Amino acid sequence: MSLSRKTAVAGVFEHPTRFAPDKSLFQIMAESVRGALDDAGLTIKDVNGLCTTGIGMSGMGIVGLCDYLNLTPNFVDSTSIGGSSFVAHTAHAAAAIHAGLCDLCVVVYGSTAASSRFAIGTGGERGGAGDPCDQYEIPFGPTTVGAYAMIAQRHMHDYGTTSEQLAEIAVTMRLHASMNPAAKYRDPITVEDVLASRIISSPLHLLDCCIISDGGGALVIASAERARDLKKKPVYILGAGETVRHAARGQRDFLEIAAAQSGRLALERAGVMHKDIDMAMIYDSFTITVLATLENLGFCKRGEGGAFVSGGRLRFDGEFPINTDGGGLSSNHPGMRGIFLVIEAARQLRGECGPRQVKDCKIALVHGTGGALGTRHSGATLILGNQ
C-alpha cells in the first residue's frame, strides 16, 4: 500500500536561537512544539503522537518529554539513528497516522550542544564496554571528522576530486545563510577562505565542517485530509526510505553509503524521477557528506560529484538548489539536524523563503545522514510535494 499523498506536514517551526545557555533542551523543544502547532493553527490538545530523540537526553527522554508537555500519546517513536532520526520520524509518523495508530503527530528536536560545550566531531569516543564494534575502533582515536575525512581522502584518490570542489559547497551554504536572518554565520566566504582555514583532519579544513549551535525545531504531521483544513498549505509526504550502513565485516565499499538504498526506496515509493526534484535538503555535516550523498542518491554518477557541485549548480538560483537555509555548515547544527532539513523543504514548498526562495518549487528531496560515513551510519530520505 502506498503512503503517497496520504499524509502531510501541516506545521513547522525552527527555534530561532543559536545559543541558549539559560534554557533547558526541554524548554527549547516545548517552544518548538508550540511554534509548529501555532503554524498549523492547532493546540497541544490536538496532539496524540510524539517522535523525538536527541543528544543530552536520556535513553528514555521521550517519557520525560511527555511528562513535561503533559502528553499521554497513543503513538511514540524514539528511533535513534543519529542526525537522520527526524527524517525517519517524519516517515514513521506518516505511517502511524495512515495505519490509524494516532491522528496528529509532532516530531521535535532540541539541543544545547553549543552552550553545553559538547565537542561534537572532535571529542573522541569513550572506552569500556560499549558495542562490540567499538572495541576495535576506539583504541585508535577515531573522531567523527576523521571518519568523513577518510571518505574524502578515498574519493580524491579514486576520482581526482579536489579541495576546491569541496570548498565550493561550503561557499554556497554560506551564501544561502547570508539570506537567512536566523543563520549563525552570515558573512560571505570564498574558496580561498575555506582552503586557508586550519586542517582538522586531513583533507578536511575547519570550514569543511559543520558548525556547533544550540537550537531546536518541530513538525506537525497530519492526514492529508485534515491538513487541507488547517492554516497552512499542506506539504504532502510522497515517499520515504531509510537504512543503515556499516563496515560489512571488513568488506565494505566505503564510497557506497546508506543514501544509495534509502534514496532509491524513497524515489520509487514516491513515483518520481530525479529530474522531477526542484530542490533538495542534503545533510551537510561536512562538505564531503554532500558530495557523496548526491552521488549515492543518483543525481550524478559516482566520481562525478566534484564536477556536479561546481559552477554554482547548488545555489538557490542554480540548476540544483540545495540547503537554502545555509545548512549545518553555516546556519545551525545542534548535534543532529535532520529536522531542519524537513522544515526548510516545507517552507520552500510553501513559497515562504523570501530572497532565497527557489522558483516554481513543487517537489523537494530531503536526505538525512546519521553517524559517521567512514563507519556505522544511517540514511533517511523523504520526498515532499505541494500538490
Add this chain to the structure above:
Amino acid sequence: MAEQTQAKKYSKPLPHLDEENRPWWEALQRHELYIQKCGNCGDIRYYPRALCTNCMSSQVQWIKCSGRATVYTFTTTYQNQAPGFRESLPYIMAYVELEEGVKMLTNLVDCQPEQAKIGMPVEVVFEDVTPAVTLAKFRPAR
C-alpha cells in the same frame, strides 16, 4: 615519583574483553594477528564475532594473517579533545586492507603525515599498551 608513575599511565581508551573477542586480543598479546573464517560456510570476517553473519553458525576458524596490508584510506588528525589523543596530535588513522581481504581501522606509525599514501604497502607492528592489551598498528613496509 608518584607523579612520574601517573604520567606513564596509558590514558587512551581500552577495549572491553569478553568471551567472543578474548582469543583475538590474546593472540595480539603473543604478537599474532588473526581474522575469523566461518567453519560452516567459509565466509571471512573482521571484526571477530561469535556468529557468522552469513549463515549464523557458531563454528569459528581462526586464520593467521601475514601482517601485510595496503592503505585503503587514511587521515591525519590534528584535533581530538579526548584524553590520551590530544597529547599525541597529530596522528594518522587509517583503514588498511589485509592481504587476506578485510579492511581494519588502525594507526599508521613510523610514518610522517606527508609520507602516507593510499595503496602504500604496510606491515603490522604490535604495540603493547598495557599488560593485557596489545594493539595491531601498521608501518610502511620495509
